[in-house]
Amino acid sequence: MSGAPLLSVENLSISFGGLKVIDDVSFSLEEGGRLALIGPNGAGKTTIFNLLSGVYRQDTGHVRLGGQLIDTAPSRKRIGFGMARSFQNIRLMPHLGVVENVMLGQHSRADRPGGLLTPLSFFGRSQARAEAEALLEDMGIEVVPGQDVSTLPYGIRKKIELVRALAARPNLLLLDEPAAGLNGAETEELMAFLDRISASGVTLLVVEHDMGLVRSLCTRAVVLNFGRKIYDGPTADVQRDPLVLEAYLGPRHSDKSEASDVA
C-alpha cells in the first residue's frame, strides 16, 4: 500500500495514579496487514486497545486512522471511522438474541438497513435482520430464530462477537485474545475464520498469547513490556530477540548457557 498507513499510533502514553501503563509507544499498520500485539501479563496490550477505541483517553500522543486524527473523538464515534473490536471476555448482550446482537453491530453504519424507528420484526423479517442472518450464515454460524446467546458454547459465542464487529463493516478489526479459552479444533476453526476476514480486506490487530496462532496468522509483531515497546518486527524472529526473552523469562534466562545452568 502506498502512502500513509491505515493505523498509526504516535508516542502514546497514559498513567494511572503515577504508574506509567503505556510509555511512549509508537507503531503503524498498513492497510490489509495483520499485526500481533504481544507481551507478558500487564504489559499494557488491552490498555492500548482501550486507548484506540476511546475507553481511556491518552495523556499524550496521537492515533490516526486512515489519515484522520481520531484520538480526541468520543468513544462512541470511533467505530464510525472504521474500527471495530472484540473483547477479552466475551461481551455479548445477554438479553439479546444471536441475530439481535449482530444487528446491534450495524448501528454505527451510515448505510445501515432501517432507521431508528423502523420495526425490526413486527411484520416478518426486516432488511436489517435478513442482513444479520446472512452474515452469520456466511461465517458458518447456524441461525436458529429466537436463540439465546447465553445457551451457546463458548467458542460459538466468541465467533458471534466477531460477527457483531464485522456487521459494522470495519476496515480495522481489533481482536483481544480471540483464541483464549478455545480448544485446539476451535482455534483452527478461528484461524480459518480470521483468514477469510483478512482476505476480504479487513486489517487485523490481534492481542494474543497463543504463539502458534500469532506466527501463523500475523506477519509482524509488536512486543510490549511494562508499557514500553521492546520489539517491532517479523513474527518469525520474535522468539530469538534477547529483549523479548528477557521480558518473558527474566534476565538470567536470556542467555542460553545460563538457562541450562538453572535447569
Added chain:
Amino acid sequence: MSGYWIGIITILSINMVFAYGIYLAVATGQLNLGGAGFQAIGAYAAAWLSAEMGMPLYVTIPASILVTALIGFAFAFPILRLKGVYLVLGTFAFAEVVVGIIINSDALGGAMGLPVPDYIDWPVPVAGAVIAALICFYIMSTRLGLVVRAVHDDDVVSDLMGVDVRLVRVAMFALGAGLAGLSGGLYAHAYTYVEVQTFNASLSIYVLLYVLLGGAQTPWGPMVGAAFFTLVPEALRSLLPELKMAVMSALGVEGTVNPPDESWRFVLLGVVTVLMMVFRSEGLVTRRLVERLSHPFRRSAAVKEAEA
C-alpha cells in the same frame, strides 16, 4: 356493568399507563422510584388547567403528558449521571420534592387538594392504556428498542458500538415521564379530585413493583404486573373472609365469624411479592416465555432435533 367493575377497570387502566411510564426508564436499566412525583405532576397539571383555567379535556390530558415529559427531560440530565442505588434515591427524592412543592402551594390547593370539574368515564382510561401499550410495543420492536435493550445490558459496549447511551437514556426517561403524566391526568379526571396524599412513597414503590415483578424484558411485563397487583388485592377482598370462615370451621369454631382485618390483604400481597422475587426474579413474563408462547411448534421441533 356494575359500578364496582367500572372502578376496577378504570384504576387498572391508569395503573397500566403508569407502569408503562416507569417501564421505559427501567428498560434502559434505570430504576425510577419517583413514579408518584411524575404522576402527581400530570394529575395537578390537568386538574389546575381544568379547575382554574376552565380548559376542556382535549387540552388538559395532552398538557398532562407534555408538562411531565418536559420536567422529566430537564430532570433526566442531572439525575442520569447517578448510577444504581444512587439513581434510585435521587428519583425517590424528586418525588418527595414534588409533593413538598404541591403541599406548600396555594395555587394548587395545598394539602386540601383540587376538585376537577370534568369527569371521564372508563373508556377514556382504557383507550389511554391501549395507546400506551401500543407505543411501548412499537418502540421495543424497532432499532431504538434494540438499542434500549443493549444499553440495559452493557452500556460500555453499546457506546463502543456507536450508540449514544446518554441520549437513549434521557429520551426514554422523558418519554416514560410523559406516560406517567398521562396516568396522572387520567386519574385527575376519573376521580374528579386530586390530593397530594395520594401520590405517596408507597405508590412509587408499587408501580416499580408492577414493572419489575411483571418483567422488564418485554412490554408484556408491565401489563401483566399492573393487572396482577391491581386484581389480586381485589380478589383477596372477597376471598379472605371465605378463607377465614373455612379455617375457623375446620378448627371447629362455632357461631359468627368476624371478617378478617383489611390489612391481611397486604400481608398476603407481601408474601406473594417475596415469593415472586425468589422464584421468578426476572419477572412473571420473560422474553423466553414470550418466545416459547409465540413459536410453540418451532420450539418443539428444535427439542426433537436435539433429542434425536
